[in-house]
Amino acid sequence: MANKPVDVLQGTLDMLILKAVSLGPLHGYGVLLRIHQISKDRLEIQQGSLYPALYRLEHQGWIASEWGESENKRKAKYYRLTAAGKRKLQSETEKWNRMAEVIAGILSTGREEV
């Protein structure tokens, strides 16, 4: 059960991408690998869906991109977190934590506590 990958929750992909690039500039494929790595392969991401999200985040100014060279000496587009992105990630993390806490509280509520 714990090993079976779960689909990314609606709306959380953006957060994951921000987190991934906050650890250092990455190209699109790198973002995918990084998420797999830090989630220990427990999250399933449709590969194609990554790019519209990247473009959306760049358009909103949370991340910025520039062309560089990959580890295989190939031309690749690298994304890094902007200052605005950093603030966004922070607020999103706080929001997520609060939300998770509330939901967890609700779900763990026993009969006698009502």
Place this chain on the structure above:
Amino acid sequence: MTSWSRIRSWAHAIIRRSAMEREMDTELQFHMEAYALDLERSGVPREEAMRRSRLEFGGVERTKEECRDARGVSFMETFVLDLKYGARTLRKSPGFTIIAALTLALGIGANTAIFSLVDGILLRPLPYASPQQLVSVKGTYPKGGFVAMREQMHTMDVAAYSEDHEFNLTGYGEAVRLPGTLVSAELFSMLGAQPELGRTFYPGEDVAGQDNFVVLSHALWEQRFAGDPAIIGRVIELEGVGRQVVGVMPADFRFPSARGALWLPLHNDPRNTTAYWAGDFMPVICRLHAGTKLEQARAEIKMFQSRVTKMFPWPMPAKWNADVSVVPLRDGMVADVRGRLLMLLGAVVLVLLIACANVANLTLSRAATREKEIAIRSALGAGRGRIATQLLTESVLLAGFGGLLGLVFAKGGLSLLKATLPTDMPRLMDVHLDWRVLVFTGALAILTGFIFGLVPALQSSRVTTAESLKSGGRGAAVSVSQRLRSTLVVVEVAFAVMLVLSAGLLIRSFWAISHTNPGFKSEHLLTARITPNESFCQDAARCLTFYRSVVNEAQASPGVAGAALVNTLPLGGRITKRNVDIEEHVAAPGENAPLFWLDVVTPNYFRVMGICALAGREFNDADEAGSAVAVVTASTARRYWPGENAVGKHMRLLKEKDWRTVVGVIPDVRAFDMQSSEPEWIEGTAYVPYNSSATLEDGRVPAEMTIAARTNLDAAQAESTLRRVVSGLNPEVPVSEMKTMREVVSEAVATPASTTSLFATFASLALVLGMIGIYGVLTFLVSKRTREIGIRVALGARREDVLWLVMREGAKFSFAGIALGLAGAMAVMRLLASELYGVSPMDAATYCSVTGAMAAVTLLACYVPTRRAMRVDPLTALRED
């Protein structure tokens, strides 16, 4: 920060669109290759690694589309893309594009031209200051009534004018007759009209004795006075009376019509009771005081009306101006032409609707054949909205072309229109294409694009991908759009039927008018007005001698077979009214004597005009010397002496001492217009010989006469002959309105002629468009059913069966359309009644022949597609796709 990045991203996307597309490709390509490389490292063979990489990535095109959307530039980018794509598609099918654009251009062009007319005449505010405060009074008043109104009204300022006066200008080149308007002193200031030079009239300058002033039009000032500013203050001679020029109006000032060359003050003289209370009955215009409602003004004028009838020196009939009211000035000025213009607008809107239906049909047919293309695009990830938007863009692009081309047509059409329409149409001079009409055309083009683009776009985007790809373009949508197409064609034919019917009725009516016997022979007749000053004929003997010489010298000129004089030429637009006493019908005291149309003529008038007496005789030279005689028309004789011989009866002009003997009866002459001899308020027509007892209401002999000369000379020669004769006798007498009698007649029917030709044009447009419509739908139908027809032929269907198969479809559209059109026509055709003469709006013959003609024409449109169907070769048809 974020909005800046957004703008930069947009700008980036628009400016560097192709570069970004390339980058996007590189990026996605990199991703897939990197993944494949990783797979290879874990031992998957290269080929398999590439395949799995592509598979797991998902739809590349869909991803790209989503990326473009994510960048937030889709609207601008899509639009540019769609425009380019649309232009390419349109270029690829030039036949469709040309027919559709031309169809639209004709519809839009005709509409813009007519709308310019409606806008310039009915809608645009009058070119005077604060025109919304200007009103006109329904009803006319003599000077006395007007002056009283001006003094008593509290809700508005009051001014009056009297149109259609003419003045001889002498002393500046050849003597010339000028149209002028008498105005009350405050008229100019009420309109807010500023002179170009000098001043307008001061209050009080319309009182007799203080009124020797004149204001000139810009055109007259330029032509006669060489635009000399020193004209102000100079005295010019009008009708033999010196008047000081006080001002010149600017070129764009027109009141009440474009004809006027002069404005003179009214000559208000209360001591001359007859002229003051019975002379000219004039239109009155007013300016509402600020804050006054139309209703208040109406109430006040009603009160005034009850007072003013008691101010007359004689009892006034109770019904005189009983329905007095005030209406906005513009409505009052254009009331006569409003109905006709709206009718034209209605007709031309029908043409546009037909054009729209046609283009919608073409687009629908094309959309059906494009089903496959659309299915492929939707399989590649284009959303339904996206496809509809693209198709819509294409339609709007097409309509844009049509609109531009239509504007060119409109420009040509409008100048043609202005040349066709009668020149006396109010405000016609103000009509031109301008930005309002441009906006209208633009809106029309876009709206049209939406109307004919929306239906096919929605229709096409509903196509289900799999079905369409499978069926190779014979999908389910075909039957749906087929119904729509059939409906469009039926409606189109119905509209065309209505237009052709109205044109048919108008043509019949016009034929009736122009084939009416006017009662005179108009061939080889040249006419001209000879107009000495009023004062010249105060001395009746001098006047009669002058005219006698004119006739004698004209008749003596080479090439002139006969010449005669008349005070009011038939169809010449002027009436001389005169009350008469008729023996055995003498009016009781307090009753009005019958009002007649009085024609004063020289003895040979009837001979020159080709009018023969029905009974009795025409005038002779002895009558000219002073016999007390008269000639009446047949209808007048019937009216007063029914069943009796009018010859030998007696009548006399009012206040005449001796009775005149009726010596002859002539047939009725179409003198008022081609439909009637007299206006309905005239109770008879009498002719009297031109001698010293032939007096008008003012007791003088007529001074203005029209000469009619029967001649074989060409117009130019005859004209110079007449001018030479008159100027030789008296150089101060102008000769004007030189026209052949044929021109007089055709001017009299100018209005029905223009209406008829416009409707005929619209109807032929509608007919051609309707034919294209049926042809298009049937052609499409045949091409869609080629396979079916092939199977039928293979199974033994004969050519006649195929003929029936197709013709039946065509006949269905045609007859449904005709039936609908006839029903529609019956509902609206009475709107046309006022324009018709000698034919009922329900005229059975016209309805039958139009039905027959429409059936023939629509079936003719079926011919080509039917022939194509009959030639279907079963082998080829079955092998298709």
